[in-house]
Amino acid sequence: MLTLFHAPQSRSSRLVTLIDEMALQDRVKIHTVTIPRMDGSGGPDAANPHPEAKVPALLHDGTLITETAAIILYLTTLFPEAGMAPRADDPRYGAYLTWLFWYGNVMEPVLILEAAGLGHPYLHATFRGHPEGVARLRAALERGPWLLGDSYSAADLLCHSPYAWFKEATPEDPLIRDWVARCQARPAAERTRASDAAALQQAA
Structure with a gap:
């Protein structure tokens, strides 16, 4: 099971867009959490597995992936058929x-x-x-x-x-x-x- 931990209007919004672009809405559950924000609002969420209480975080069958680029690479490698990245044998x-x-x-x-x-x-x-x-x-x-x-x-x-x-x-x-x-x-x-x-x- 894949779960993306997401806070609205944050860096994880890019991953929500990627999931939509890849048509993975039925494969990746989006779990909304709170995060500490620059304006002082919000705060850490006990449900968020990210070690610094940030987003994005992706949990895949117990394996945690954090950092936006790492999650992008993980998802586009896991689902190459979605066409959001070249395959490893592509010159690009x-x-x-x-x-x-x-x-x-x-x-x-x-x-x-x-x-x-x-x-x-x-x-x-x-x-x-x-x-x-x-x-x-x-x-x-x-x-x-x-x-x-x-x-x-x-x-x-x-x-x-x-x-x-x-x-x-x-x-x-x-x-x-x-x-x-x-x-x-x-x-x-x-x-x-x-x-x-x-x-x-x-x-x-």
Whole structure:
């Protein structure tokens, strides 16, 4: 049995969208939990198996997987027929893995540091900066229209997501802005936003 532990309007929303895109609603149970939030609301939930009381967390027959990219890789490997990722023998598979791990290791840290107004030569040497990230996205999208070429994938779902949260961080680049808008306009993304909003309203 697969269970995703999800808090509405959080990083786990991306996994709810992925489950929808992969048509796994009858295979993955979504269990809503509370989490501590930046505004001081919420709090740890005893039902959440995540070791830091965060989301997402995926439980599969007693095996716990945390971290968004790891869960994306797990689900797209477990259900390759859903078509949200290249198979391991596909020449694009290496690029797919690169985008997943680049996101968590570089892109999100860079954007969070930038939003916090923090900078240091050590940080830039380690993570690079937002302009370098933008250049990397643009180079892929110029060959696009998606990060892996002609097909939308879980790499697009993950890598566009911070610009959906932090619209002010979105580069003034028509190519990137159009990509973000196309990702956000997908029916699965729209359904997740609607279900998250309804869940928060019900909890209020």
